[in-house]
Amino acid sequence: MGHRIHIDGSSLVFEQDTTDTVLRAALRAGIGFPYECNSGGCGSCRFEIVSGGVDVLWPGAPGLTERDRRKGRQLACQCRATGVLTIRVRPGTEYLPRIAPRRRPARLIGSTDVTHDIREFRFATDAPADFTPGQYASLKLDGVAAPRAYSMSNLPNAQGQWDFQIRRVPGGQATAMLFDRLAVGDRVEIDAPYGLAGLREDNPRDIVCVAGGSGLAPMVSIARGAAAAGMLASRRLHFFYGARTPRDVCGDHFLRELPGFGASLQFHPVVSDTASADAAGWPGDRGFVHEALPRVLGDSLAGHEFYFAGPPAMTQALQELLMGPHRVPYPQIHFDRFF
Numbered sequence: 001m002g003h004r005i006h007i008d009g010s011s012l013v014f015e016q017d018t019t020d021t022v023l024r025a026a027l028r029a030g031i032g033f034p035y036e037c038n039s040g041g042c043g044s045c046r047f048e049i050v051s052g053g054v055d056v057l058w059p060g061a062p063g064l065t066e067r068d069r070r071k072g073r074q075l076a077c078q079c080r081a082t083g084v085l086t087i088r089v090r091p092g093t094e095y096l097p098r099i100a101p102r103r104r105p106a107r108l109i110g111s112t113d114v115t116h117d118i119r120e121f122r123f124a125t126d127a128p129a130d131f132t133p134g135q136y137a138s139l140k141l142d143g144v145a146a147p148r149a150y151s152m153s154n155l156p157n158a159q160g161q162w163d164f165q166i167r168r169v170p171g172g173q174a175t176a177m178l179f180d181r182l183a184v185g186d187r188v189e190i191d192a193p194y195g196l197a198g199l200r201e202d203n204p205r206d207i208v209c210v211a212g213g214s215g216l217a218p219m220v221s222i223a224r225g226a227a228a229a230g231m232l233a234s235r236r237l238h239f240f241y242g243a244r245t246p247r248d249v250c251g252d253h254f255l256r257e258l259p260g261f262g263a264s265l266q267f268h269p270v271v272s273d274t275a276s277a278d279a280a281g282w283p284g285d286r287g288f289v290h291e292a293l294p295r296v297l298g299d300s301l302a303g304h305e306f307y308f309a310g311p312p313a314m315t316q317a318l319q320e321l322l323m324g325p326h327r328v329p330y331p332q333i334h335f336d337r338f339f
Helices: 022-028 066-070 173-181 213-228 274-280 289-297 312-323
Strands: 003-007 013-016 046-051 054-056 073-075 079-081 085-088 102-113 118-124 136-140 148-151 161-167 187-194 206-212 237-243 265-271 304-309
Touching (some): 013 022, 118 173, 136 161, 148 161, 148 213, 161 173, 213 304, 265 274
Parallel strands (some): 237 265
Antiparallel strands (some): 003 013, 046 073, 046 085, 054 079, 118 161, 136 148
């Protein structure tokens, strides 16, 4: 049995399944509810309760400040309505889902190591894999308390294949399940698609993708999507990958399969640990990945479309670089915050 939720001051009403969150129910109903990470970290989905009650799934979620809590605000991604609910939030057209997310059972059909700590997992569903390159899914794994968000690395397809490049987290419950216990044929639940940083095909600007760690997956999907759409015939794509050590560098294997690699598609790996770079005789760029952008692109950053994914420190540094000294307009910057 579901619960009816009304957005105060509007005619918007939607139903929430008792197993869903307020946020996911709104997105499934085609409502532009503000959000980013969908996991309690960013705070973008804050709302106020006008009437009714909720169950809070993660009371200590970092997306809420102490001031938010004093004012009675909640996170839509961490709440379930317990009955009829009226909330105060400001939906936006920029949050309208291009494809409404839905749950689907999936089975593991294979996996391949990408680096010493990143592995690509391939799942299959009976229905087509509908998403925009750069979006992410929520995976529900048996024995893991809460779903985990992972970005797709492949392209949407009618065959129902979903590929994820996932980095092992030391002590991580979900990645221990994926890396150590999940076998071919085992089932998971995929809830998708989510995310606001999907590929835009309707602009003429050159593209810059910046990935750090397992942020590789959505950026590979963006590059593949740009190539499949024929975008690289008329513009360039610069793919920056930030790694800690030389053995962490990856991504070029996937990009080499795309037309224009080495010409319209350029790969720029950057290693931040100079000691390991020296020991390995690393011949490439060094430092933090965001510092490499001006070295490669000079003063032309404002003429590019940017997509990036990686650790919060990296995405924050990129925002400050692009919007500060280089004055890149915010509509040309696309990323989803994860914590």
